[in-house]
Amino acid sequence: MLGTTALAGSSALPPLPRLPMSKVADNMERPLVLIVDDDEDVRSALEELLLSVGIDARCFGSTQELLHADLPERPGCLILDVRMPGASGLDLQQHLASNGNTRPIIFLTGHGDIAMTVQAMKAGAVDFLTKPVRDQTLLDVVTTGIEKDIAQRTAARLVKQHVDRYSKLTPREREVLREVAKGRLNKQIAFDLGISEITVKLHRGNVTKKMQATSIGQLIRIWELLPAEIRGERSP
Amino acid sequence: MTSSVHKAVAGGREQSFTSPPGMELSDFASESVGSRLDSLRATDISVEADMLPSMQVPPEIMRKWQEIVDLLADILNVPSALIMRVEPPNIKVFVSSESKGNPYEPDEVACLNTGLYCETVMNTRRPLIVPDALQDEAWKSNPDIKLGMISYLGVPVSWPDGEIFGTICVLDKKSNGYSELYLRLLLQWRDVLQADLRSIAAAQREIEQREAKIRRLVDANIIGIIIWNVDGQILDANSEFLRIVGYDQHDLLSGRVSWADMTPPEWRDRNALAISELKNKGAVQPFEKEYIRKDGSRIPVLIGVASLEETEGQGVAFVLDLTERRRAEAEARESERRFRNMQMELAHANRLATLGQLTASITHEVKQPITAVLLNIQTAQRFLTRQQPDIERAKKAIDRAVLNGMRITEVVDRTHALVRKEPTRKDSLEINEAISEVIGLTRGEVLKNGVQVRTQLAEGLPVIQGSRVQIQQVMLNLIVNAVEAMSQMSDDRRELLISTQAEADCVLVAVRDSGPGLSEGDIERAFEAFYTTKSSGLGMGLSICRSIVEDHGGRLWAAANVPKGAAFQFTIPINSDCQD
Numbered sequence: 001m002l003g004t005t006a007l008a009g010s011s012a013l014p015p016l017p018r019l020p021m022s023k024v025a026d027n028m029e030r031p032l033v034l035i036v037d038d039d040e041d042v043r044s045a046l047e048e049l050l051l052s053v054g055i056d057a058r059c060f061g062s063t064q065e066l067l068h069a070d071l072p073e074r075p076g077c078l079i080l081d082v083r084m085p086g087a088s089g090l091d092l093q094q095h096l097a098s099n100g101n102t103r104p105i106i107f108l109t110g111h112g113d114i115a116m117t118v119q120a121m122k123a124g125a126v127d128f129l130t131k132p133v134r135d136q137t138l139l140d141v142v143t144t145g146i147e148k149d150i151a152q153r154t155a156a157r158l159v160k161q162h163v164d165r166y167s168k169l170t171p172r173e174r175e176v177l178r179e180v181a182k183g184r185l186n187k188q189i190a191f192d193l194g195i196s197e198i199t200v201k202l203h204r205g206n207v208t209k210k211m212q213a214t215s216i217g218q219l220i221r222i223w224e225l226l227p228a229e230i231r232g233e234r235s236p
Numbered sequence: 237m238t239s240s241v242h243k244a245v246a247g248g249r250e251q252s253f254t255s256p257p258g259m260e261l262s263d264f265a266s267e268s269v270g271s272r273l274d275s276l277r278a279t280d281i282s283v284e285a286d287m288l289p290s291m292q293v294p295p296e297i298m299r300k301w302q303e304i305v306d307l308l309a310d311i312l313n314v315p316s317a318l319i320m321r322v323e324p325p326n327i328k329v330f331v332s333s334e335s336k337g338n339p340y341e342p343d344e345v346a347c348l349n350t351g352l353y354c355e356t357v358m359n360t361r362r363p364l365i366v367p368d369a370l371q372d373e374a375w376k377s378n379p380d381i382k383l384g385m386i387s388y389l390g391v392p393v394s395w396p397d398g399e400i401f402g403t404i405c406v407l408d409k410k411s412n413g414y415s416e417l418y419l420r421l422l423l424q425w426r427d428v429l430q431a432d433l434r435s436i437a438a439a440q441r442e443i444e445q446r447e448a449k450i451r452r453l454v455d456a457n458i459i460g461i462i463i464w465n466v467d468g469q470i471l472d473a474n475s476e477f478l479r480i481v482g483y484d485q486h487d488l489l490s491g492r493v494s495w496a497d498m499t500p501p502e503w504r505d506r507n508a509l510a511i512s513e514l515k516n517k518g519a520v521q522p523f524e525k526e527y528i529r530k531d532g533s534r535i536p537v538l539i540g541v542a543s544l545e546e547t548e549g550q551g552v553a554f555v556l557d558l559t560e561r562r563r564a565e566a567e568a569r570e571s572e573r574r575f576r577n578m579q580m581e582l583a584h585a586n587r588l589a590t591l592g593q594l595t596a597s598i599t600h601e602v603k604q605p606i607t608a609v610l611l612n613i614q615t616a617q618r619f620l621t622r623q624q625p626d627i628e629r630a631k632k633a634i635d636r637a638v639l640n641g642m643r644i645t646e647v648v649d650r651t652h653a654l655v656r657k658e659p660t661r662k663d664s665l666e667i668n669e670a671i672s673e674v675i676g677l678t679r680g681e682v683l684k685n686g687v688q689v690r691t692q693l694a695e696g697l698p699v700i701q702g703s704r705v706q707i708q709q710v711m712l713n714l715i716v717n718a719v720e721a722m723s724q725m726s727d728d729r730r731e732l733l734i735s736t737q738a739e740a741d742c743v744l745v746a747v748r749d750s751g752p753g754l755s756e757g758d759i760e761r762a763f764e765a766f767y768t769t770k771s772s773g774l775g776m777g778l779s780i781c782r783s784i785v786e787d788h789g790g791r792l793w794a795a796a797n798v799p800k801g802a803a804f805q806f807t808i809p810i811n812s813d814c815q816d
Binding site: 035039041044045046048049053062083084085088108110114131132133135138 | 599600603604605606607608609610611612614615618621629631632636639640643680682683684686688689
């Protein structure tokens with residue numbers, strides 16, 4: 001009964017027809033796992049295992065190969081061997097992080113040493129597995145990674161939506177929104193901004209409408225999801 | 237030398253009479269001279285014999301002397317012309333004319349001191365003429381009268397040193413005055429005889445000298461010398477031979493020493509071969525065999541054999557004691573064996589130590605295919621346990637697992653070959669392949685230390701003759717050393733370049749690193765045993781590598797690499813036998 005329970009999310013996906021990459025790429029929401037291992041046998045075994053449960057995978061022989069590849073914007077995760085010729089898995093992890101690439105990383109290693117594991121996990125690795133690895137363990141971790149990426153991507157999309165809406169606010173509306181988010185009363189806001197309470201109420205109504213919030217509570221949550229640099233805008 | 241004749245004669249008088257001393261001359265008359273001489277012949281004579289009297293007169297001279305006496309008898313017209321030879325205590329008819337009425341047979345002997353004409357001639361050393369003994373009181377009763385010989389003319393014949401040989405004489409049954417002319421003729425013949433004796437004596441001296449030399453050789457006892465016969469007996473042996481086989485002179489004289497008995501059963505065939513070779517060629521190339529000594533122990537010998545020309549079925553053999561040489565050989569073999577053993581132990585210890593450093597690397601090398609096997613098999617299981625099993629893809633996954641499994645076997649075999657302790661065999665091998673395997677084994681170590689490995693392995697290199705394990709051991713040492721050297725550096729680029737190329741008569745292998753390099757002194761001392769710049773390790777690695785390479789007929793040296801680091805290079809001669 002391998003994989004049927006733990007990988008419920010994945011097995012819910014219809015079995016993939018063996019289609020050329022170009023056609024599969026149309027479905028931008030299908031997860032894609034990137035495998036980087038210098039050992040070809042391990043690489044292809046990993047790929048085949050993932051394909052057997054309907055997860056697309058692409059293999060790379062080195063970190064350089066991956067960095068030079070043209071990758072589709074699809075959710076998924078990275079399976080990295082720690083020790084490879086040239087830049088190691090840990091090097092790649094750093095490199096991706098510094099470029100804002102948030103793809104979750106699963107490390108595979110022939111010889112897990114504690115220092116390395118700690119370093120990888122601190123840098124945000126999903127997991128650190130030692131070779132040889134059990135298929136179920138790996139698939140579980142891969143699923144976790146994919147789910148995490150999907151969640152991240154959803155969150156990122158949401159934030160982007162909010163930012164877009166926020167950008168449509170007038171400067172005055174933004175000021176009112178910031179003050180509302182601080183929990184200040186209309187009266188106080190009107191006093192601080194030197195406008196009438198009625199005007200504040202009007203702005204507030206516009207902001208709620210433009211940000212597509214249904215209540216003040218939701219508006220405040222949306223505000224909190226906005227990137228820090230926006231929230232800190234024009235702050236004293 | 238007259239005295240010696242007298243002495244001989246005197247000796248003869250004391251011992252040689254078979255007839256009682258009081259026997260009358262008349263007693264002889266009733267017997268034939270021949271039978272009397274026969275009885276004398278059996279007498280045991282222990283007179284000290286000088287060399288000359290026993291000397292052989294060669295046949296060609298005997299023929300000449302026969303001609304002389306025949307002529308003499310003819311010219312003088314007498315029945316007997318004789319050449320007598322003294323053989324104390326007798327006198328012998330040495331040559332007798334083949335003339336009518338001659339009663340003297342060659343080789344007849346007569347006792348001295350019986351008043352013979354010749355005796356007087358020999359004693360006086362002067363010619364003697366007896367015209368008619370019957371008329372002469374002094375000769376009336378001399379023994380020759382019994383044969384009817386009443387007249388005599390004889391002159392003495394001497395050896396060159398003056399010792400008496402005998403006489404040349406004529407005898408007649410009738411009274412004969414013998415003219416002076418005849419005496420001169422006789423003296424002339426005497427001179428001829430004496431000239432012959434001179435040449436015989438000279439030849440004899442030569443032989444003696446030669447024999448003395450041989451005797452000295454035999455008695456020097458540097459090698460054992462034996463005279464043997466085909467029946468298996470040893471007829472004569474020098475004391476060195478007796479020492480070799482542990483017998484003594486007494487054993488030899490009593491005939492207890494037999495080469496056939498002394499030859500161990502397993503050597504009998506070789507012996508038979510030698511004897512047939514001897515028959516065909518007259519001599520046998522020296523060969524090694526064993527003898528059983530008197531005490532039953534065995535002794536190795538080298539033996540050379542030659543047959544003796546004159547004596548059928550006999551031969552001479554030279555026997556050299558090989559005990560000492562065998563012992564020295566055994567010692568040399570033993571020390572060689574110990575040396576080889578020690579070298580093998582050291583080489584093995586070095587391999588183990590080097591591999592020990594590579595444990596993590598080798599584990600990695602094995603874990604990769606194991607990981608692949610497990611993944612592939614688990615994948616196959618998934619394909620098979622699906623609601624709609626995909627047999628085709630499951631089979632593909634299993635096929636891949638099989639290949640992965642073979643790769644594991646390869647890695648394990650390779651490692652095991654290096655761990656094993658056994659004498660190394662030199663086979664034909666492709667050096668690039670052997671080197672690639674080592675690069676595989678050290679891969680993990682190289683990665684761990686962040687080293688970039690580049691290879692430039694020349695294609696189509698000639699096959700070399702060598703021990704795979706040993707060549708790999710050298711590579712293992714050089715690579716591990718290089719990685720270790722580079723790991724000491726902080727931030728610089730760590731590069732390892734491994735290259736092979738064909739030279740005129742060898743294959744050149746180079747391992748270059750970008751490490752701190754070697755100082756002048758290090759380069760010189762790097763190959764010394766126990767010299768190390770590292771805190772760990774015995775410092776045996778490079779020393780062992782060098783002896784391995786030299787054992788293959790090649791060279792191993794170190795130099796500075798450009799622009800930095802160290803370069804270790806070695807050559808292995810091309811095995812011309814393996815070229816097509």
